[in-house]
Amino acid sequence: MPESKTRKAAAEKKKTSDRAQLAQKRDETKRTVAAPGSRQWVPPTFITVGLLGVLWLVVYYITASVGVSIPVMTDLGGWNVLIGMGGMAAAFAIATLWK
Incomplete structure (x- = not known):
């Protein structure tokens, strides 16, 4: 039907x-x-940390080639490369938090 x-x-x-x-x-x-916390701090942080790592390496290489002695950097010697590269690696690690 x-x-x-x-x-x-x-x-x-x-x-x-x-x-x-x-x-x-x-x-x-x-x-x-609930959304996760705001991630607005990530871009300025990873840019700053990355630039500090690069700046550390640049200052180390320039002062080493000219012969200028900066008390902390001169004492660290080859560890300066590790510090600079560590800053850049930390910047990439922080960048993974960006959404």
């Missing part, structure tokens, strides 16, 4: 009502989900 127009209209109305309720629930859950 064929369905009546009233029954079809009621079924369509229920479908749209269910869809609206489902969409509303999705919106509510999106709002209530």
Whole structure:
């Protein structure tokens, strides 16, 4: 036996009502989900740390080639390369936190 127009209209109305309720629930859950902390600090931090690493190496190589002695850098000797490269590696590690 064929369905009546009233029954079809009621079924369509229920479908749209269910869809609206489902969409509303999705919106509510999106709002209530806590987002991770703000990551705005990441770009300035990794740029600063990377530039400090490069600057450390540049200053070390220039002062070593000219013969100028900076008390801390002269005492560290070859460890200056490790410090500069470590700063650049730390910058890349910090950059992975950027979203």
